[in-house]
Amino acid sequence: MLIVKVVSLAFIGLFLTLIFQNTKIxxxxxxxxxxxxxxxxxxxxxxxxxxxxLRTVADKANIDTVYIGIILxxxxxxxxxxxxSELCKDAGVSSIATKVEFSGKIMILVLAIPxxxxxxNSILQIM
Numbered sequence: 001m002l003i004v005k006v007v008s009l010a011f012i013g014l015f016l017t018l019i020f021q022n023t024k025i026x027x028x029x030x031x032x033x034x035x036x037x038x039x040x041x042x043x044x045x046x047x048x049x050x051x052x053x054l055r056t057v058a059d060k061a062n063i064d065t066v067y068i069g070i071i072l073x074x075x076x077x078x079x080x081x082x083x084x085s086e087l088c089k090d091a092g093v094s095s096i097a098t099k100v101e102f103s104g105k106i107m108i109l110v111l112a113i114p115x116x117x118x119x120x121n122s123i124l125q126i127m
Contacts, residue, residue: 002046006039032090040083067118070111077107 013035020027051072058068081104088097 002042006042009035009038009042029091033087036083036087036090067115070115074108074111077104077111080104081107 013031016031017028017035020031054068054072055065057063058065081100085097085100085104088094088100
């Protein structure tokens with residue numbers, strides 16, 4: 001099971017971080033960042049399955065694939081911005097974390113404009 005791998009990796013990283021926390025502060029931060037990156041890499045396969053599922057559902061429901069692509073990009077930005085922000089906070093650089101979160105929100109808003117326009121056009125057609 002994948003969750004066992006993730007939890008095992010997290011515990012190993014936690015123990016190593018605790019061991020090096022008081023002696024080598026830079027090493028503890030590096031271990032934390034490396035474990036976070038490895039966990040993210042483990043999740044890539046799961047993300048591919050979700051993308052395949054959403055495209056299958058979109059095809060069956062006759063939903064324009066452009067909108068599914070936009071939604072997938074929005075989800076990717078949200079997850080990556082959140083993950084990166086947490087890594088920055090773990091490294092003690094909360095000012096960069098805040099800017100990453102803000103940038104992610106702006107990118108999501110920009111990507112959402114075509115969907116908002118489609119909803120508005122649908123409403124106008126109903127009226």
